[in-house]
Structures are given as structure tokens and as C-alpha cells.
Amino acid sequence: MNHPEQMYNYHAWANQTILGRIKELPSSVLSQEVNSSFPTIAHALSHIYAVDKMWYLVLTGTGMPEALQACIPLNSEIHGSVDEYIQCFTDLSAQYSEWLRGQADLEQTILLDNPFAGVRETSLSEIVFHAVNHGTYHRGNVSTMLRQLGHASIMNDYSLFWYQEPAQV
Template sequence: MEFTYHVWATKRLLVHLKSLPREVFQKEIQSVFPSVERTLYHLYEVDALWFSRLKGEPALVDKKMFETIEECEMDFSDLHNEILEWLGDMSDELVSVSYTTSKDEVFENTREEILKHLVNHGTYHRGNIAAMLWQIGEKGVPTDYIYYLREKEDMLL
């Protein structure tokens, strides 16, 4: 799967969330995470963590929450643009990356495997948010991979 799909789907979700009542972003919900904001923060934090591991650097997330959906959108945009730029310079996805987990366990995966994990992780949590929105009476937005492919194809025409 392409990382650009992950960027597209995240952006599409954030644009949709901006069209909903502002309180939806922070509203407490009985779910996997206690709010849409907490779910998005987790997704952002994990994207940043894995990007740091890909680069062989310590993970640095200097915030504990998003105050607004606009702040969230800006932070994701900055991070994803940085990752896309890095990917453009990357010459070999099969290079192995060694990293240490938060439990001090050492693992090794290829760049490709880590990127697939990021995309899959994002899909899972966008699904959490879709369920959360449905639970509070709001509609979600389609972020399935096939929609990305169709939109990408339309842009090429």
C-alpha cells in the first residue's frame, strides 16, 4: 500500500471533521479512545514515532493533545509532508531498520514493512473514528483504499 493513501485518507477525514459541529472533536465517547481528538492524537504520535524509527532518531512529540481540529490538521500536514519528502529521497525500501520499543525490546523490520504498518494502523483508527461518529449520530466519510484509487485516477484524466 502506498503511504500517499494514508496521507489522503487522514486529510479527507480531517476535512470532514471540520464540517461537523466543533464539539464533536473533543466530545467524550465510550469507545476504544475517549474522544475523536484522543484517537487522532494517538495516530499522530504513532506516525511520528515510526518516522523517527525509520530515520534512526529518537521520537520527539512535543505536545500532549490537539486543542482544535485546525491544529490537528496542520500538525498532520507538516508531519506527512516531511515523511513524503523523506520517502522521495529514500532509495531502498528493503533496507532493514533496527529499533527499540517502549518495552526495551529490540526488533528489526524493513522500511517497506514499517510503512505498511503505518498505513494499516491509520486505517484501523480511522475506522474507530467512523464508529465513534456513528455512535453520536454523525456521518463518517469514506476513506477506503478503492476511493483513493478512483480519486487518484480521476486526477490523472
């Protein structure tokens, strides 16, 4: 398994780990307002999903401006249950995994036309790493929001992920 694929697998695991923790809590925790980066945990989850979907579209050949336009509505698509988020993330992770398995060279570059930063040659692996990093950042927001709402979060660090994998002997 290559490093970008391993990092994406961590990202998918970490998303499911924090969603599993949220599922253990009262369902109202998704929509409780909090003074943070996002008004609710549901808004944070929708943002992570929308950005993951946008980068998936870019990785599979859609121009970034078009991918961004297609995914902006997902940012404000607030689901009413953790199960809906679990399903969305599970489905998208399956798409990413299939795409990753089909890539012979993740160091190949594409011309990325980022409406916020300009045009840049970017490797596919850099995009995967960015999606993972973005998710990590916002899962941190979700952990903080959970604490502000009086609930413990759950560890979802990369180093913990290492121990979730079967040992290679």
C-alpha cells in the first residue's frame, strides 16, 4: 500500500471514529449551537464532507472551479442524524478507495486552477494529503465543540490508527 492511500485510509477511519462517538451521544448534539468555527457539529461535518467530495471530483478529472461549484450546496446540506453522515462518508470513502486502487502513479501532476490561489501544477498525492489534513483540522474543531457541549471526544490520532491495522508479519 502506498503512503497516500494509507493516509486516506487513516482519514476514513478517523471520520468514522468521531462519527461513532457522536452517535453514542444524544441526537441533539448534532444541532446544538456552539460558539466555534461552525454553528453546529452538523455544519462542521457537512463542511468536511463537501470538501472531501470536491477534492474527489478534482482527482477524478473535474476542474477545481467546476468541482467547487458542484459541492458548495453540500456545505449547507445539514443532515438530521449521525447515521446519515456515516452513510455519506462511507459511500465517499468507497469511491476514494476504488479510485486510489486504480492509480498507477499518484505522483503524476495535474494543472490545478484554484479560484482562491491561482494555477499550480499539483501531484495527485498532494491533493490526497491535503484532503486528509483538512479533515484532521476540522475533526479537531468537532472535538472542541463536543467539549464545549459538555461531552468528551475520542482519540482519532494517526498514531492510534497504526494500532487499528492488523500487524504486518
